[in-house]
């Protein structure tokens with residue numbers, strides 16, 4: 001049997017609400033990958049839709065944790081960062097990437113900070129500049145359209161873009177450093193929604209039927225499913241298609257279960273589909 005791959009997921013723990021580590025850990029594990037975690041902060045819930053959530057910043061713990069790992073001669077096949085707990089964490093995570101980069105591992109950065117044209121409530125505009133620096137260190141980035149605008153310091157133009165505009169965005173995002181970019185929230189047709197990917201200059205699109213409404217945590221479901229695909233040997237295009245279809249399935253099951261949207265999507269119920277597509 002081949003050696004098991006190991007990933008590191010660097011996100012917050014939103015204790016309730018199914019996003020960040022409570023999504024990344026089970027999905028990446030289901031893909032057959034040993035998934036270590038580096039929690040950036042602990043919140044009682046995520047910040048999108050709950051009043052009075054608690055927030056503990058774990059910035060102080062990052063360096064001691066990384067220093068311990070360095071004594072273990074640990075190797076990661078992928079490092080995947082998402083929601084960070086403070087502005088200072090950007091430089092600390094960038095340093096972690098330098099320390100654990102190998103010639104063939106994957107550094108995947110989701111510059112989690114905004115959606116629908118606005119920054120998440122706990123972030124300031126300086127976060128956007130820092131996230132651009134972190135994206136420059138990545139092999140692959142997975143922004144949504146709002147995050148792409150913030151990272152490029154451009155105005156957000158909404159969802160209805162032409163193919164030429166999407167391609168220009170992808171080229172500019174790749175020029176920051178990452179050879180591969182997957183841009184989510186792409187729609188050329190009202191009834192469809194998906195992602196565009198840029199694989200070292202080659203463009204691919206993948207979409208599926210749009211389900212109306214805003215579903216929390218789907219960016220983390222998407223990024224985790226994409227990474228699981230890549231670590232199972234898929235190309236970027238194949239992994240993007242898998243992530244689009246799996247995320248769509250999770251949303252459909254959430255609608256069928258009539259579940260409150262702020263508690264995230266029913267990704268657990270769609271795991272059999274994910275495993276089947278991975279050939280497991």
Ligand code: PXL
Pocket residue numbers: 012014019020043045046047048083112120216217218219220
């Ligand atoms: O899913 C992105 C995310 C992650 N972590 C926290 C969030 C959000 C989005 O709102 O609030 C704490």
